[in-house]
Amino acid sequence: MKIFLIGSGNVATQLGKAFQRCGHEIVFVYSRNISRASKLAKELKAGFGNNLNAVSDFNADVYMIAVKDDAIAEVVKKMPGLKNNLVIHTSGATDISILKKKFKNCGVLWQVQTIKARTQVNFRKVPLVIEASNSSSEKKLKRLATDLSRKVYLLNSHQRRILHLGAVWVNNFPNHLYFLSESLLKKNNLPFELFGPLILSTTESGMKNPMASQTGPAKRNDKKTMNAHLKLLPDKNYKALYKQISNSIVKLYNK
């Protein structure tokens, strides 16, 4: 298929390259930042520009909006109308309705994975979540998605929102707890690498069955250890988090 790419960030870059690798053609790269558009377009052997009127110059199969969430509305507004072409965005947190207002054939393709600029993403193993405005768009989008990944899920906007929220709890939040643990160790001249094997085994069992994998003082409602821990923590923020998370565990396992 011919793909018109809108955006030049990490997601646009990785999706553009990945679609090209599996035989699709990137015809144009749009970006507000012309030098970034030019750079990515060269890699993809595509045209480029910083004016969305170019949308009308190509009869692309798919117009892929891969920009920051809060820039999607502005892009949609500036895009010329399209008759039968498919327009999709790639945001986990954004409803399909943002496209439906303007485009009959539209959809969403969201990769459930953190996308970085430099590391090449192997999309075969990345779950892709799709949604479309009608059955012909769904068919087209599903074909495109299955070219990329073995794991394609058809979900509606509400389910995708829940998934996006659930991802915060397995990605953003645990990462912050790693940071707090690392800081605690640093203050006491202890190397965080010491936790490598523990983190890996926690992840491995927790991602399969977190209810059964729980261990620690809160699970046992071991008040003595929890109080000792609270005394060792360096500030209010640590103590408040420790209490809140521990209480949640205590409640779950000590009904």
Added chain:
Amino acid sequence: MKIFLIGSGNVATQLGKAFQRCGHEIVFVYSRNISRASKLAKELKAGFGNNLNAVSDFNADVYMIAVKDDAIAEVVKKMPGLKNNLVIHTSGATDISILKKKFKNCGVLWQVQTIKARTQVNFRKVPLVIEASNSSSEKKLKRLATDLSRKVYLLNSHQRRILHLGAVWVNNFPNHLYFLSESLLKKNNLPFELFGPLILSTTESGMKNPMASQTGPAKRNDKKTMNAHLKLLPDKNYKALYKQISNSIVKLYNK
């Protein structure tokens, strides 16, 4: 070395087997529960019993107390005195002083890893933290520990306590967040396995550099998304945790 094993739980079992695999001899297994003592002793080809007076019958090189934290004091009390033999416990949260009161040559050997009953642990990669009451005990304990693992760290009781506390933040707490995420998905008929690749990549980058790996709405102080998330969460506990952890991230990245 000749090892007298006190305890028959997961840690006693795994350490007993591991020390035997690298050429040490388990001479006796003590447990309050005689049938568990007998079962483990058979596997280790050792004597067994439920009376701590047996301590005096063996001139073992090492007496290894691998029981629950709150049972250590009672075991120490019931053990006959020893002159030159090394007595160690295996608790991350317990001070060496619990042994020092009674035994001149004593120490601590703590594995920084969750130990399960059935899965055989490969101790070569498990960090071992040791502490001893004097240099001859330290030398002996270090020899024993390096037989088991390539990563042996000599730390004092305060450092070990900090490490034990830090482990809660990379193990117990993230696991509970996995559980909360899984529950959220279940309520909406979404499979938790969808998060497999995301969890793995989060862990991989977060364990190396959590400060740089942070992503998500709280890092960007994106109030719109955070408020939308709060509305989607099913109860007070979810909302309180979401706020507390997000605020901690907001404060860190938006000074």
